[in-house]
Amino acid sequence: MKKIYLHPLPVRIWHWVNAISFIVLIVTGLQIRYREILGLMKFREAVDIHNIFGFILIFNFFIWLVFYIVSGKIKIYIPPLNLKKFVMGSLKQARYYGYGILMGEPNPHHSTPDNKFNPMQQMAYLAIMLLLIPLQLLSGLLLWDAKRFSDFISLAGGIKIVDTVHVFLFLFFMSFLFVHIYLATLGHTATAHIKAMFTGYEELEEEHGH
Numbered sequence: 001m002k003k004i005y006l007h008p009l010p011v012r013i014w015h016w017v018n019a020i021s022f023i024v025l026i027v028t029g030l031q032i033r034y035r036e037i038l039g040l041m042k043f044r045e046a047v048d049i050h051n052i053f054g055f056i057l058i059f060n061f062f063i064w065l066v067f068y069i070v071s072g073k074i075k076i077y078i079p080p081l082n083l084k085k086f087v088m089g090s091l092k093q094a095r096y097y098g099y100g101i102l103m104g105e106p107n108p109h110h111s112t113p114d115n116k117f118n119p120m121q122q123m124a125y126l127a128i129m130l131l132l133i134p135l136q137l138l139s140g141l142l143l144w145d146a147k148r149f150s151d152f153i154s155l156a157g158g159i160k161i162v163d164t165v166h167v168f169l170f171l172f173f174m175s176f177l178f179v180h181i182y183l184a185t186l187g188h189t190a191t192a193h194i195k196a197m198f199t200g201y202e203e204l205e206e207e208h209g210h
């Protein structure tokens with residue numbers, strides 16, 4: 001087994017604070033929305049916890065942003081600008097997940113610290129980190145104090161629009177989580193990638209020439 005240092009400490013801290021916060025926000029969000037059906041906690045408690053973790057998520061996002069911008073590593077998130085390279089790389093990766101993996105073929109992408117993500121990950125993670133999470137945080141912030149932010153809410157098209165954006169993004173993140181966790185189990189063992197997100201080190205099987 002060869003070990004490669006893939007996830008620097010700030011990324012690991014960001015990732016797990018992010019994951020825990022998302023889960024807490026999903027549970028409390030559901031409790032807020034379905035207060036009559038779910039009896040996990042009092043409505044007020046659900047709102048308070050949702051707000052606290054919303055602010056933790058906002059603060060945490062800046063850990064990710066500052067780390068990636070200051071270190072210059074943000075480029076690992078940028079998909080190949082050559083369209084052909086991007087499309088072919090994505091197709092190769094999709095073929096692997098849909099077929100190659102079932103035939104015992106090796107993963108066509110070999111992660112290194114400077115080329116960590118395959119093109120599908122780059123596209124998904126870039127959209128999530130620079131568009132969808134910021135939009136979710138912003139819509140949440142506006143809904144947190146709708147009176148204070150009433151001018152911004154009007155600018156965005158009214159509270160119904162802001163609320164719809166927040167709920168649609170919730171649906172997206174729910175679906176993302178299922179796919180993300182499934183893909184996270186596809187290392188050389190089911191827990192290899194997940195362990196690496198804790199230790200920083202990804203273990204590679206050398207016989208595959210990684």
Ligand code: HEM
Pocket residue numbers: 007011015018019022116121125128129173177180181184193194195197
């Ligand atoms: C309990 C749930 C989660 C598990 C088990 C998990 C697992 C993992 C693992 C194993 C990796 C490293 C492999 C890779 O880079 O793809 C990773 C990376 C990543 N995950 Fe998660 N994740 C979870 C929740 C989330 C959530 C909720 C989000 C965002 C909404 C997220 C966003 C990301 C991003 C952006 C990366 C790349 C980080 C980087 O290296 O810069 N994850 N996750």
